[in-house]
Amino acid sequence: MYLTIEGIEKSFSHQEKGQIKVLDNINLEVEKGQFVSIVGPSGCGKSTLLYLIAGLEHADKGEIHIEGKKVTSAGPDRVVVFQDDGLFPWLTVMDNVTYGLLLKKIPKKEAELKAREMLKMMHLGNYIDSYPHQLSGGMKQRVAIARALVMEPEVLLMDEPFAALDEQTRMVLHKELIEIWKKTKVTIFFITHNIREAVLLSEKIIVFATRPGKIKATFTSTRMKDGFTPNDSTLFLEKQILEVLQEEIEKVLKEEMGDDYNFKTDNLHRDSSDNLGSHI
Ligand SMILES: Nc1ncnc2c1ncn2[C@@H]1O[C@H](COP(=O)(O)OP(=O)(O)OP(=O)(O)O)[C@@H](O)[C@H]1O
Ligand SMILES: [Mg+2]
Structure with missing residues (x-):
């Protein structure tokens, strides 16, 4: 296993x-x-x-x-994605996504290439130079997922x-x-x-x-x-x-x-x- x-x-x-x-x-x-x-x-x-x-x-x-x-x-x-996107507001989308790679001492060019590819996969190719406050909640969470996945966990x-x-x-x-x-x-x-x-x-x-x-x-x-x-089968499940x-919910509420x-x-x-x- x-x-x-x-x-x-x-x-x-x-x-x-x-x-x-x-x-x-x-x-x-x-x-x-x-x-x-x-x-x-x-x-x-x-x-x-x-x-x-x-x-x-x-x-x-x-x-x-x-x-x-x-x-x-x-x-x-093993990387964690939280409910709150946890992006650094002072960094662009690209810099947020490459952050972990650079910490891992991946050369900047290579890190940016990987980040660009991942951001494209997450349909964020047009927002690479944006800052988090310029993005919607869904887009920010996509950046957070891209930042996690670019580490190839x-x-x-x-x-x-x-x-x-x-x-x-x-x-x-x-x-x-x-x-x-x-x-x-x-x-x-x-x-x-x-x-x-x-x-x-x-x-x-x-x-x-x-x-x-x-x-x-x-x-x-x-x-x-x-x-x-x-x-029908998913509704049944x-x-x-x-x-x-x-039972558990009741326990907590009580x-x-x-x-x-x-x-x-x-x-x-x-x-x-x-x-x-x-x-x-
Ligand atoms: N670092 C900590 N110190 C003290 N208590 C903690 C700590 N982390 C979690 N707890 C307690 O452990 C219990 C379980 O917390 P946990 O966050 O794992 O629950 P959860 O199932 O994720 O809940 P939720 O659905 O609300 O997110 C809670 O009672 C919480 O207060
Ligand atoms: Mg929890």
Whole structure:
């Protein structure tokens, strides 16, 4: 197996609550080039798991291996794309994208060539000399993806990368991401609160339970055959995922709202024909 996550445990210490276990016995296997999505209630440890894979956090227990090599620190083989594009506002699009390459001591000419190619792939060829504030949110996120991919990572770790975008822009970026995923064969970990996004984009969907975060269920999607338009089988899968999640969402709401809690789970069922389906 290409990427293995074995027996991962992670706690954080809080001033008032003491040690809080965030991840408990996470075991997961991912094939090379697989597109995996993670969904789960807020605070269940999704980002923490992503940072562990990135080597930005360290587990209390358990190990992560990529091609048999233990992850001990951050490395250019794993890059993270965050919800916030994180671009440097004082640098042009080109300079943002070449930044990491130059740090890696790639000669400037070569870095610019690679960046230009990647920006063209992300349909940004006409914005190479623009500054981030001159771009729309979707374009900025495309630059962020180009900046990540130009490093030629083995694993692309995406933490709700499209959450702040409007739905039309999201749909365009979905198509672009899939095109680029097919071209680069990069392995993708994709965190989202949007079940439809997970179903339409990924091959494998991991559903997390919360407090502490655990894998509650794993689903496989036939998205590859069906394209981006929801159909009966993807809608059915969305419903199944939402059902698994409901208990967890309730748990979180009860804890957060205390005595004010009177939320009906039925409220979580929105007609999935509306735009991009249910958010959790
Ligand atoms: N560095 C940290 N120090 C202390 N607590 C942390 C730290 N990072 C995360 N936590 C806590 O761990 C829990 C899980 O956080 P995490 O960000 O992984 O959740 P998440 O599933 O990504 O949530 P969301 O969907 O809201 O992004 C939260 O309770 C959070 O407060
Ligand atoms: Mg998160």
